[in-house]
Amino acid sequence: MSNYRIEGATGTWEVVIGLEVHAQVTSNAKLFSGASTQFGAEPNSQVSLVDAAMPGMLPVPNRECIRQAVRTGMAIEAQINAWSRFDRKNYFYADLPQGYQISQLYHPLVGEGQLTIEADEKAGIPEDKVIRIERIHVEQDAGKLMHDQHPTMSYVDLNRTGVALMEIVSRPDMTSPAEAGAYIRKLRAILRYVGSCDGNMEEGSMRADVNVSVRKVGDTELGTRTETKNVNSVRFVMQAIEHEVRRQIDVLEDGGQIVQETRLFDPNTGTTRSMRSKEDAHDYRYFPDPDLLPLELDQDFLDECRASLPELPDAKRARYTGELGLTDYNARELTAEVETFARFETLLAETAKALGKPEAKVATPVANWSLSVAPGVIKALGDEGDMANATPARQAAILKMQDAGEISGGQAKEIFEIVLKTGREPDEIAETDGLKQVSDTGAIEEAIAAIMAANEDKVADYRGGKDKLFGFFVGQTMKAMQGKANPAVVNQLLKDKLG
């Protein structure tokens, strides 16, 4: 259980949160027409006569949109309904030319599912928690209104009209802003792994309606909830919840009552306000869309959906810590984003090949390289580096030299820096620029002999039991070798010589 509690004037309160996430389905064409879904086009240039609701036009569902919603459902271990149906949700608004949205109320495509948010002590999530998902249905997006382009008119762009959305409805299982944030991040990761939504919250590809209510700790009845619409970032969702919780507690403690209503979030102030919609705005008069037959999916279609699912975040993380032996932290960082694990897995394969070792043997150095060493160098270089130069093959070559003890960690960084700047090959850089460790025992032995001769007293002390002096000899040797000696070789030789 989350330990998120709010102390009010009259006692301690807890919070109940449910989220409805609208995720734009990744597809070329719209849900019911052939118009493009590309973001940022000329206004109304991607509107077909179907989307504009011209009389006589009939909707025909896009197979890919259905497929992506089914795959998403499978990824959250949900019931897939091979028989589902589209309904009309009726309302009038300038961004909805049909006068109704084609949605699925009574028979959604995807039924009960779930996902797990990971424990995060710092965020107040003491252990992994399962969040149940009630359903996913497929529906049309509406158009876009612009209010600031003309003094007396709003402008309407219908390019987004009819683009496919998945509405993913959670159960009210979250009890803190942190859990809600973790839920959205996990859902976004799953959608991006599956490839059913690009998860780009800035462009509105994912937006959440946030349902919040509060109750006294120990109460079993749910309080009256409010719904804050269209919140478009994880941070804003958390802010909206925090504000709404505070507001509801204040109202209740002042003896007032919460009105079940729709609210808007203002990102500039971090507050919510009532939309004051007309009272009949929610009378949607749903009924089955007579233009569309029931959607029936055959076993071949469902089998293909399942077969095409990639390794999902939880499984990948388990494999990283299990098979690859990575730390929890590394596994979590590497699996958080699709781009991160893709880069890691490419480099891992390349490095394993270069070294002729199994992936599990090289996973930890590759993980450290990918998460900390390489990003550090890239960040420090800034505009001077060209990422195109950082091919997996070149990075693997650096890791190979390091694995063989030919270069030190510091030299690996220096070489990578030169690679980024120039695109030269790591082996050649190490050779030409003298960035190699000396493993030649002859040279090191010579240096050690000189140091021992110059510090006879310390040699005697060491042999007399002052073990700490070992560090002194290592330091002196490295200095004499100008930092290029292989530390492992230095250590071994010193132990032999000092006895």
Next chain:
Amino acid sequence: MSVTREQVAKIASLARIKVDEGDLDHFVPEFNAILGFVEQLSEVDTSSVEPMTAVIEQKLRLRDDVIDADPLTGGGKQAEVLANAPVAEHGFFGVPKVIE
């Protein structure tokens, strides 16, 4: 089941259909006659009958995910789409300001 005058007026308003006060008087009995007919139909036991979704046996067809595959149902029709708009400016529809 029957409807009141107020309910008929509300249904008309939700559908954005203007109905004069005088017309409500004959809509109420008309609505009630329809509802009565449906109620009569509900008396038949259909619990073992699948709902009929189409008069002829057919399945919902799906389209391929291809942009503008059929020019009749594709985009790139800004001029045609805006042709009937009372106001069209800079490629947008212009409507009376709606702000919530």
